[in-house]
Amino acid sequence: MLFDLATLVAIVAGVAKASPATGSSSQYPAIAPGTVITQCRVPGTAAITFDDGPHIWTSELIDSFDNAGAKTTFFINGNVYNCIYDMAPIIRKAYASGHQIASHTWSHPSLPTLNATQQDLEITRNNLAFKRILGIRPKWLRPPFGDVDTLTLDRLAAHDLKVVTWSMASDDWAGLTVEESIAKYDAIPNGTDVLALNHDPIQTTATELGPWAIQWARDRGLKVVTLSECLGETSVEDKYEFVGFPDEDDDPSTWNCA
Ligand SMILES: *[C@@H]1O[C@H](CO)[C@@H](O)[C@H](O)[C@H]1NC(C)=O
Numbered sequence: 258m259l260f261d262l263a264t265l266v267a268i269v270a271g272v273a274k275a276s277p278a279t280g281s282s283s284q285y286p287a288i289a290p291g292t293v294i295t296q297c298r299v300p301g302t303a304a305i306t307f308d309d310g311p312h313i314w315t316s317e318l319i320d321s322f323d324n325a326g327a328k329t330t331f332f333i334n335g336n337v338y339n340c341i342y343d344m345a346p347i348i349r350k351a352y353a354s355g356h357q358i359a360s361h362t363w364s365h366p367s368l369p370t371l372n373a374t375q376q377d378l379e380i381t382r383n384n385l386a387f388k389r390i391l392g393i394r395p396k397w398l399r400p401p402f403g404d405v406d407t408l409t410l411d412r413l414a415a416h417d418l419k420v421v422t423w424s425m426a427s428d429d430w431a432g433l434t435v436e437e438s439i440a441k442y443d444a445i446p447n448g449t450d451v452l453a454l455n456h457d458p459i460q461t462t463a464t465e466l467g468p469w470a471i472q473w474a475r476d477r478g479l480k481v482v483t484l485s486e487c488l489g490e491t492s493v494e495d496k497y498e499f500v501g502f503p504d505e506d507d508d509p510s511t512w513n514c515a
């Protein structure tokens with residue numbers, strides 16, 4: 258390879274610092290923090306994503322994706338179904354398998370009902386947990402219920418967070434049966450890329466709907482990928498503000514959701 262020294266230094270520095278934008282090979286424009294994304298950009302992709310977890314059956318769901326050679330994205334809460342610290346092994350398993358880790362706020366409020374200080378706390382408490390458990394900070398957040406307003410988008414942008422909702426909701430959380438959620442998938446016109454919302458704390462989603470959706474997408478010729486991949490984001494700094502190591506030395510007694 259005929260890199261000159263300056264280029265080589267720039268490449269090494271870029272990897273070490275994960276500096277934004279430079280060296281990205283994506284053909285798609287960079288997505289600005291604080292703007293709401295509602296669908297994939299790469300034709301032929303399906304981002305089958307999961308909110309509100311992890312929960313005890315999320316491990317089985319990860320196995321289903323891994324065994325299928327498919328990728329997913331988890332929008333993780335700090336303290337809803339479980340305390341995030343109690344789920345650390347499952348979160349590490351998901352991350353180690355190459356699934357994308359993203360934020361869904363600490364306690365799942367409708368963010369526009371909160372003032373700026375409270376919204377900041379919903380973001381930073383989750384960020385601290387991700388840093389402790391994985392050594393990363395996600396750059397993607399899905400607002401609970403998809404609710405945002407101008408203040409919320411301003412706060413999310415201030416935290417360098419990109420914002421995504423969904424193009425299709427399986428409504429598994431609303432009490433739909435697996436068959437009814439399947440009908441929602443089947444109603445999507447063939448040939449359309451998919452950014453699907455599901456909830457892994459719902460057992461039948463983790464064990465039936467999620468695995469089914471992988472095969473459904475493939476039967477339509479769609480590649481089952483992470484959120485970032487379906488948006489044409491190609492580098493790790495598109496997904497994470499930084500990538501380091503878990504806080505091994507941190508006092509574990511402070512790892513709680515009280
Ligand atoms: C935000 O709301 C909380 C809870 O109601 C309150 O204690 C705090 O003073 C408010 N902060 C600002 C800046 O309004």
Ligand SMILES: *[C@@H]1O[C@H](CO)[C@@H](O)[C@H](O)[C@H]1NC(C)=O
Nearest residue numbers: 446447448475476477478479
């Ligand atoms: C959808 O399109 C794919 C790829 O063109 C094709 O193989 C498949 O049979 C179609 N499926 C349905 C349900 O129409």
